[in-house]
Amino acid sequence: MTEILVVILVVGILAAVAIPTLLTQREKASDAVAKSEASSANRAMVIYEEDNDTYACGDTAQCRAAMTGIDPVLGDSHVLFTQSGGSTGDPTPHGYRVTAPGGQNRTFWIDRAPGAGGADRGCDLNGATEVGGCRGASAGSAGSW
Numbered sequence: 001m002t003e004i005l006v007v008i009l010v011v012g013i014l015a016a017v018a019i020p021t022l023l024t025q026r027e028k029a030s031d032a033v034a035k036s037e038a039s040s041a042n043r044a045m046v047i048y049e050e051d052n053d054t055y056a057c058g059d060t061a062q063c064r065a066a067m068t069g070i071d072p073v074l075g076d077s078h079v080l081f082t083q084s085g086g087s088t089g090d091p092t093p094h095g096y097r098v099t100a101p102g103g104q105n106r107t108f109w110i111d112r113a114p115g116a117g118g119a120d121r122g123c124d125l126n127g128a129t130e131v132g133g134c135r136g137a138s139a140g141s142a143g144s145w
Contacts, residue, residue, distance in 0.1 A: 030102050030132075044070040045091070063091060081097075097109055102123070
């Protein structure tokens with residue numbers, strides 16, 4: 001009888017440790033997908049600019065359609081295409097921001113500002129309780145990835 005109680009206790013302790021870890025894996029996967037989608041959209045925008053001498057591809061729906069011709073996976077993504085530095089407006093001839101949603105309302109973005117030598121990457125927690133894949137972020141702030 002004592003042995004059965006010990007086994008039940010050990011199983012209970014293992015479950016208490018394992019279950020919270022397993023529950024966070026879905027959030028990590030959502031963040032990984034968001035980062036991948038943002039990176040793919042960024043590469044497609046660079047190719048689009050090389051072909052058209054501009055990043056201005058229209059609104060998000062028009063940009064997604066144009067980028068799907070470059071990377072077909074982007075047609076099913078939730079990436080937003082906006083002007084550099086914000087979440088509104090359309091990409092401009094010399095700058096853009098691609099933003100992909102992650103877990104718990106986190107967003108991951110890549111921003112190419114007009115005149116900048118390269119693109120910046122970052123993330124916003126947007127009220128998420130966990131920082132997830134958003135390094136350097138504290139509650140309610142932004143970070144990098």
